[in-house]
Amino acid sequence: AQSVTQLDSHVSVSEGTPVLLRCNYSSSYSPSLFWYVQHPNKGLQLLLKYTSAATLVKGINGFEAEFKKSETSFHLTKPSAHMSDAAEYFCVVRTGGFKTIFGAGTRLFVKA
């Protein structure tokens, strides 16, 4: 069975400091992994995706994530937070069985 666990429901950082949003997954098959961002009252936008190519994936707005199969993790990072990064972030697993599993989400707060 597939599952996704986002280890923090809320993360608070100061502007200019690093961001780490943690995601662990479980999948019986080789998964495709995604991070999406949702700003208030908006739909979800793709940040980045891993589909069995390079394990370090670069996304939009300076975000990146590293796929670690041995740890079944796909943590999202950014070297320096910006106020505009305040949003909710979702880790997502997709497999070939038409099922898409979303994590519960991590809300990122950025303090000035």
Place this chain on the structure above:
Amino acid sequence: NAGVTQTPKFQVLKTGQSMTLQCAQDMNHEYMSWYRQDPGMGLRLIHYSVGAGITDQGEVPNGYNVSRSTTEDFPLRLLSAAPSQTSVYFCASSPDRVNTGELFFGEGSRLTVL
């Protein structure tokens, strides 16, 4: 450059009423799906379709009905609304029929059932 369009954006229903949430995409995507978003639960798959005339149930299908008569449209019907169906609903499409590609989302439909 419309992408995925959902209507209405907001709706208030009384218990027992029926309604249809509309979803249309102009990207010629085969895969379309409906999710509901509830606080602390992420998005949960209601129904999905891998092409015109083909639909299947997701994780939480009870109380919802779908059809896919064209590639572009994938309406979600609430047959008899219940307060438990108060939620934000998202339609998403993907060009990848085998379910490993990016999902493109609409902006959501906020439904309140009194």
